Amino acid sequence: MGALVITVTSGKGGVGKTTTTANIAAALAAQNAKVVCIDGDIGLRNLDVVMGLENRIVYDLVHVVEGTAKLRQAMIRDKRLPHLYLIPAAQTRDKSAVSPSDMIRICDELRTECDYIIIDSPAGIERGFRNALAPSDKVLIVTNPEVSAVRDADRIIGLVESEQKGPPSLIINRIKADMVKRGDMLSIDDVLDVLAIDLIGIVPEDEQIVVGSNRGTPVALDEKSRAGQAFRNIARRLAGENLPLMDLDKQDGFLARLGKLIRPGG
Amino acid sequence: MAVSIAIKGIKEGLLVTVGDGDWAEAGPTLLEKLREGGEFFRGARLVLQLGGRALGAAELGKLRTSLGDLNIQLWTVLSESALTGNAAKALGLETSLPKPPAVTPELPPIDPLEDGSEAILVQHTVRSGRSINFPGHVVVIGDVNAGAEVSAGGNIVVWGRVRGTVQAGINGNAEAVICALDLAPMQLRIGNAIATSPKRRGKPEPELARVKDGQVVAERWKPNEREK
Structure with a gap:
């Protein structure tokens, strides 16, 4: 029935849901797929900022739900990618303005028109999360390699399973290879040991993320960014490709090369 | 009030249950009833159920003789009174019915199913x-x-x-x-x-x-x- 509805969620806040949503959407749209993003975080919208579309918002999700605007009117076309659209959240309302059945209805309306619908879930396990989960075909759980984020991811996986949404996939975001090596950060295996779900991607810590978010330019469009490469890989895996996980030890920055020259074999 | 006397045939013989009341009245009534039976009770073995009534050996002996005259054998005296019981024993009478032979209980079948809890x-x-x-x-x-x-x-x-x-x-x-x-x-x-x-x-x-x-x-x- 047309589009695949993907919900990006995490439980804990600040692990990179919105960044992940924006980047996967951009990467998919860059592969010529037609993608619609929906910001599910009503009252605390961010996705428009990260995608650099803040100043184009006229109508939002709540307008569509309440019938003040048509779905088409609320879909903002991306400024770079012609196949990428955003349905922004309302900033002046709260989660109760939308119900899970509203979300299902809107997604069903969109399904025939695009290839992917990506919903950015708010943090938490309340109404906003349930709204974002209701229409989902595929749930992506974003977590960081730290105990509290993994604990919340575990909670979310339990809720997704109890909603019979099928097995979710995991994205481990903001990994620092050197910290893992020193034993100061959970490794990928440590996280998978607890969560025991399919791993769809790992994203290294990358300063460019902050730069991209502030500028409204997803790093997935930056060929040189390591995190951008990681998000492009996730997009390709979602499209059905079978790619090996990124090698986190590979450092190709100037400083890293310098470091290797100074400490050969180090 | 007449003393109730019930006569019943049991496996061991003739069970006569004498209800509450004065023995001076009950004794003759009993004999009268048995006499009325005539030939029917002749040669019978009598089990006398006296309840709580206390009778001495003299009274029991007299009864045995009277019954003997009717060709009825006083065999057992059942009583809750110790006096009556001792008197009966003194006269060589039984004071309880023979217990039915103990049936060896059948071994319960071995059940291989274990019980458990929920x-x-x-x-x-x-x-x-x-x-x-x-x-x-x-x-x-x-x-x-x-x-x-x-x-x-x-x-x-x-x-x-x-x-x-x-x-x-x-x-x-x-x-x-x-x-x-x-x-x-x-x-x-x-x-x-x-x-x-x-x-x-x-x-x-x-x-x-x-x-x-x-x-x-x-x-x-x-x-x-x-x-x-």
Whole structure:
């Protein structure tokens, strides 16, 4: 029935849901797929900022739900990618303005028109999360390699399973290879040991993320960014490709090369 | 008021039950009744049920003679009165009916089915924020993750890792046990005893936790040296 509805969620806040949503959407749209993003975080919208579309918002999700605007009117076309659209959240309302059945209805309306619908879930396990989960075909759980984020991811996986949404996939975001090596950060295996779900991607810590978010330019469009490469890989895996996980030890920055020259074999 | 006299044939002979009332009246009435029966009672063996009435040997002896005249043998005297009983014994009478031969009880058939008690099976990992609460036993095939809670009225068995909070014997049953392939719970309670996991050294091993002298102890499961 047309589009695949993907919900990006995490439980804990600040692990990179919105960044992940924006980047996967951009990467998919860059592969010529037609993608619609929906910001599910009503009252605390961010996705428009990260995608650099803040100043184009006229109508939002709540307008569509309440019938003040048509779905088409609320879909903002991306400024770079012609196949990428955003349905922004309302900033002046709260989660109760939308119900899970509203979300299902809107997604069903969109399904025939695009290839992917990506919903950015708010943090938490309340109404906003349930709204974002209701229409989902595929749930992506974003977590960081730290105990509290993994604990919340575990909670979310339990809720997704109890909603019979099928097995979710995991994205481990903001990994620092050197910290893992020193034993100061959970490794990928440590996280998978607890969560025991399919791993769809790992994203290294990358300063460019902050730069991209502030500028409204997803790093997935930056060929040189390591995190951008990681998000492009996730997009390709979602499209059905079978790619090996990124090698986190590979450092190709100037400083890293310098470091290797100074400490050969180090 | 006439004394009630009931005559009934039983396996051992003729059972005569004499109701409450004066013996001076009951005795002759009894004889009268038997005499009325005439030939029918001739040669019978009599079991006399006297209830609580107290009769001396003289009275019983007189009755025996009178019955003998009717060709009826006074054989047994049943009585709740010690006096009557002793008098009957003195006269060489039986004071109880012979017990039916003891039937050797048949051996109950051997039932191979074991009884058990009620438990629920949870065949998946119990994740953070989920809880299981059951008055019987709980069996989990999967892990119990940190942030999950399992409580049982009876025992808890986890075929997997325990990282969350597990509580067995919630109604104060200190006999309950908790066992797991890898037992490192956030907190473990059995009955009223509470414990946290010590820092692990080495590889996880199957363990069984129980309460000994008010303390929770976890014992490694070793196939060859199990204690009861």
